[in-house]
Structures are given as structure tokens and as C-alpha cells.
Amino acid sequence: MSDTRGRRQETGNGAPKPPMREAIVEAAFELFLSRGFEQTTIDDIVTLAGVGRRSFFRYFPAKETVVFPDHERCLADMTRLLGIDPDEGAPVDRVCDAARLVLRMYAENPDFSVRRYRLTKQVPGLRAHELSVVWRYERMLAEYLRARFANRPDGALRADVVAAAVVAAHNNALRSWLRSGATVDATAAMDEALAFVRESFGCAEAPDDVVVVVSRRGVPMWRVVQEIESATAAGSGSPPEGN
């Protein structure tokens, strides 16, 4: 029974990973797509994969997690990326780069991503699980921004809102790419979506050498100067130091 073999399928790069994990994922997707998620039991999966039932839960803590096998690694990658020189670069640019990391992970396995998309779109339980995965990315971006915005007034608010906007922009670009069947270029829509976010929060570089500031009367002068500095610093929105 435990005979190996059978279905050993490489999903792109020849990784020195345990083959059993891949076998479980392959079998699960085959069954989920053919007969549905709820209609597939763990026993069905392990029977098709040729492994023991107990082994399934050794690799995946829950039935839903088998659909998102690579997010833990991506989360770790993002942690590492944001941990490199955390105070360098404009904060919003840093989280945009972090979001691009996620898109890249999807783009590495286009057909796997498209199959998963079709699945999560129509299975509420998988959608819910995807939400909690996305939430972890968003929290990580927000935590990073909170540290960067610590000396700003309402820094936490700004951090939460910007993180949510970046994630929403990423999701918008990702979904349109997935809906196209992963045929077009993913990064183009992503760049456009992130550009919208950056210009919304005053982090975009101006197209020409003119900057326009609109302010209400009564706004404290230091806020005005802050906005001007962030707008004229060639896209770097970092707050003034030493405050």
C-alpha cells in the first residue's frame, strides 16, 4: 500500500521536497475538481495518493490547507523581504514590493493557480480559508507600516488603510489575471493597480516637474510642509526624521 510511485508529478522546479506531500496535493486537486470539495473525503484523497490517512494530517493541519500548500513559504519570504534594511526606501514602495512577491508566487505556477482559483471561487469553505491567509499577509504589511509610521500622527490608521489598499489592489490585479486564464501578463495590471494606490496616498512621483498642493485653511503648517516634502522627495514618502 504505501508504495510509492504512481503519481509523482513535478510542478515546475525539481525541488528536493518530500514526494508524499506533492502526491497528496495532486490527488486532492484531482478529486476536488472532478467531484467537488465537500464531496471528497480525506479517505478518498489518501486512497488515491496511496498514503496513509494519518500522513495527510502530518503534512496539512486541515482539509482546506491542502489547497494552499505554498503560502507558508511565501509568508516566510515576505517576512524576510521586509526584514532587510527595514528603514530603507519609501514605506509604501516597500509594501508594494512585498505584494509583488505574492503575485510572483502565483505566476510561478499559472495553471495550478488557475485551478485553485476556480475552486476557491465556488467553495465557501475555501474562500473563508483564503481570507485568513490573505489576512496574515495584510497584517504583516500593516505591522511593517506601523513601525515606519510610528512617529506620524495617526500612523497606525494610515498603516492599516494603506496595507488594506495594497492588498485590495493586489487582489484586483491577481483576479483579473486569473480570470483571463493566466494568459496575459500579470505584472502590468499589478503595476497599474499599485500605482493607483501610491498616488492615492501621495507617494507617486509627479509626471512633470510641478507639484500641486491643495490644503484647507486651518491645517497646521507642519502638516502642509510634511505633505510637500513627501511629494517633492521624488516619491519617497518618509516623514521628517527626529520627531
Next chain:
Amino acid sequence: MSDTRGRRQETGNGAPKPPMREAIVEAAFELFLSRGFEQTTIDDIVTLAGVGRRSFFRYFPAKETVVFPDHERCLADMTRLLGIDPDEGAPVDRVCDAARLVLRMYAENPDFSVRRYRLTKQVPGLRAHELSVVWRYERMLAEYLRARFANRPDGALRADVVAAAVVAAHNNALRSWLRSGATVDATAAMDEALAFVRESFGCAEAPDDVVVVVSRRGVPMWRVVQEIESATAAGSGSPPEGN
């Protein structure tokens, strides 16, 4: 809903016409808070509430849903609110009002909301379920905005990002209110958070007392400040520190 009255019903079916739903919620919270969510079984809840096990699942489709008993009604309220004269008012203002509706629901039962907050904060399963609830609000706001932005270029992107930003601002204000133990005023932080979102997406008011400054890049900052000061002569607070 959160009023503590009529706690456990008699085990026998001699209840006059009791709100069984309320009894289940009350019993569930009592047990969840005292011994924990995972440590409480459905049997514990229905025994304390004095109802049959089958009745629990008649009112709540899953164990987690008993913690969010009023969101279905609030979702319906929001649907109705956005459906009234959908094309009236500024789109962002409309979704901000919709978000205020949710905050108001929380504020109607402060101690219930605080108890729930302490629960969801430390139970991953409840956090995941809350995410799917919030997602439904966000989708509703996004769908509304997509309709309003249908003729704009990138209307769908703008709709998704603005909806996410509004939800994030709402959550930020809501959480700081809940963290305070519901002692302060909830609407003040909410208004400030939503104001930030509105000004980020170019929807801030200030139709009359507005000053516009146009400057070429490279102009020294002191010149810009000089111009602004002369234009805003009424002006302003003081900069943060002597920096």
C-alpha cells in the same frame, strides 16, 4: 440581544414563548468566556440553555456563528441603505455612511461587543469566521462602488481599493474603541478615520476655503512656506518640535 435577562430556561419544555435564540447566545457566551471556545461543546451549550441539540443548528449553522448573531440583520440593513437612491450623493460618502451603520450596531450593545472582541481576539477559529463576515460587508461596498464607478477608467480597481480602505478605517476605529472597553465615544475616531480615507481618495470637502499652491521642483522649502503663510494668513497650529 446582549441584555442579560432570562438566562437559563427550564430544562423541561415549559417555556412560555421564550426567545430561544437569545437563550442559546447567552449560554454560549457564558461558557465560551469561562472555559474557552474549543473547550465548550454544543452539548454544553444546549444543556445550559435548556434546549435540544438539534435546535442549536436550526438557529445557527455552525458553532462560530453564535458569536456573530446580529450580522445577518446588519448586512440586510446595509443592503437596504445602499439601495435607497443609489445614485444620490458622493459614492465615497455613501459607503462611509454604510460603514457607520456597522459601527452603530456594535455601539448599540457595548458590553456584548467588548466580550465578543476579547473572544475573537484569542480564538483563531472565531477570527477566521469574523474575516468572512467582514468580507461580505466589503464585497457589498465594492459592488456598490463598482456600479457608481462604472464609467470611470479603472472603476473596478478604484471600487475595490476604496472599499478595502473604508473597511480598514472602520476596523481601526472600531478596534481602538473596543480596546478602550467601549468607554470613549466611538464616532469620533470613526469620523477621523473616514476623513483620512476620503481625503486620500480626493473626496474631502473644503469647497470654499481652499488654497492652491503651485511650485516648481527645486524651489527652496522656505520660499514655499513663505507663500503658503501669506496665503493662509489666518493660520494654523505650531509645528511639532523645533526640528
Next chain:
DNA sequence: GGCATGGATGGCACTCAGTACCCCCGATTA
């Protein structure tokens, strides 16, 4: 009063996800 009907509830049995505990087997090492 007797009876039919429909909604609300309780009881029971079942499936399946997830877990605890223990066993097996092969490889490495003292």
C-alpha cells in the same frame, strides 16, 4: 368536540474531520 394542518422542537443515528496513542519498519550508530 373532533379532526386536519403546519410550524416549532426534541431525539436518534449517521458521516466525517481532526486527534491521541501506539505499532511497524528501516537506517544509523554505539
Next chain:
DNA sequence: TAATCGGGGGTACTGAGTGCCATCCATGCC
């Protein structure tokens, strides 16, 4: 060869969620 260790398997158990049916009760009709 014995001891150990680690990956995998098997079994039984708990508990969530569902389907089916019996029961109770209120209402309405004859």
C-alpha cells in the same frame, strides 16, 4: 547485536454538522 530514532501506518475516539422522524402545540375547519 542492541539501542535509538524518525518517517509512516493503524485504530479508536471526540465532536461538529446533517437527515429523518416523532412529538407537541396552536390554529382553523367541519
